Amino acid sequence: MSDMLEQQREGAVLRLRLNRPALHNAFDAELIAELTAALAAAGADAGIRVVVLEGSGASFSAGADLNWMRGMAAASEAENRQDSLALARLMRTLDELPKPTIARVHGAAFGGGVGLVACCDIAIGVPEAKFGLTESKLGLLPAVISPYVIAAIGARQARRWFASAEIFDAQTALRIGLLHEVVAAEQLDATVQRQIDLLLKAGPLAAAGAKSLIARVIATSDGQAQDQANATLIAGLRVSPEGQEGLSAFLDKRSPSWAHKGEKP
Incomplete structure (x- = not known):
């Protein structure tokens, strides 16, 4: 290089x-x-x-x-x-x-x-x-x-x-x-x-997926299909390891695990 x-x-x-x-x-x-x-x-x-x-x-x-x-x-x-x-x-x-x-x-x-x-x-x-x-x-x-x-x-x-x-x-x-x-x-x-x-405080998968969500919403003209896709997305995120950790951390009033992984060594 x-x-x-x-x-x-x-x-x-x-x-x-x-x-x-x-x-x-x-x-x-x-x-x-x-x-x-x-x-x-x-x-x-x-x-x-x-x-x-x-x-x-x-x-x-x-x-x-x-x-x-x-x-x-x-x-x-x-x-x-x-x-x-x-x-x-x-x-x-x-x-x-x-x-x-x-x-x-x-x-x-x-x-x-x-x-x-x-x-x-x-x-x-x-x-x-x-x-x-x-x-x-x-x-x-x-x-x-x-x-x-x-x-x-x-x-x-x-x-x-x-x-x-x-x-x-x-x-x-x-x-x-x-x-x-x-x-x-x-x-x-x-x-x-x-x-x-x-950005480092956000869930890694959520931050990475934000732009793909926006692109899909902009490109979709079928409202019902959009509602189905968005409901499927949020349901999957809620039960995912990242979503479970984020919700648990919020309810427990602590920082989620990923909030410490972006720090400089």
């Missing part, structure tokens, strides 16, 4: 840090493959309960590496399709990861960088962060990341930002739903840690 992606394990928390600061953490085919593999491994690791995605240097991620884009401009349509499918796999892997994810946005996020933020479950940024879906300036569109960005900010907002390629600030990102919280730079790490602590 190259040094363009750093992995730091802290107990049950995995930090994935894009590490191309000289290029504002822009990604190419190699970084896309490494990040996809790291996320897939994290998803399969029962000991990991939270994943934090962040960038080194001044930016979160400037999107696509210009040299990589130059190479793809000279490639065939079929080669471009395969290349785009690799990026699509990265975004879907992050979006559907069976672990809660946090984007720590300390600087600029453009193009695919916005896609990474949108795919994370929780996104926290600083006031100085800048965002932009700048593809239309190049005669392109943010097609691969569009499902996740639209899910985050809504179709009406997407119409503006996809077409105009405007740069917008953190407060706008907060208002339209791309960020959940904006905090001063000196408070960023503490705020991210507070979210980590909250």
Whole structure:
């Protein structure tokens, strides 16, 4: 593995840090493959309960590496399709990861960088962060990341930002739903840690299953089928070992067993 992606394990928390600061953490085919593999491994690791995605240097991620884009401009349509499918796999892997994810946005996020933020479950940024879906300036569109960005900010907002390629600030990102919280730079790490602590207090299976529940509810138009599926889900959770432990701990006025497993050694 190259040094363009750093992995730091802290107990049950995995930090994935894009590490191309000289290029504002822009990604190419190699970084896309490494990040996809790291996320897939994290998803399969029962000991990991939270994943934090962040960038080194001044930016979160400037999107696509210009040299990589130059190479793809000279490639065939079929080669471009395969290349785009690799990026699509990265975004879907992050979006559907069976672990809660946090984007720590300390600087600029453009193009695919916005896609990474949108795919994370929780996104926290600083006031100085800048965002932009700048593809239309190049005669392109943010097609691969569009499902996740639209899910985050809504179709009406997407119409503006996809077409105009405007740069917008953190407060706008907060208002339209791309960020959940904006905090001063000196408070960023503490705020991210507070979210980590909250996630580690939740049942591991419950926290992991939250996004799949939401996705299913959104996708289901049959109300009766939805009621049946939700009733089956909650019934199974109530009698599961995790549900039994959580209910017992609540009634006994104690912390559940998993609340201590995410602590640093």
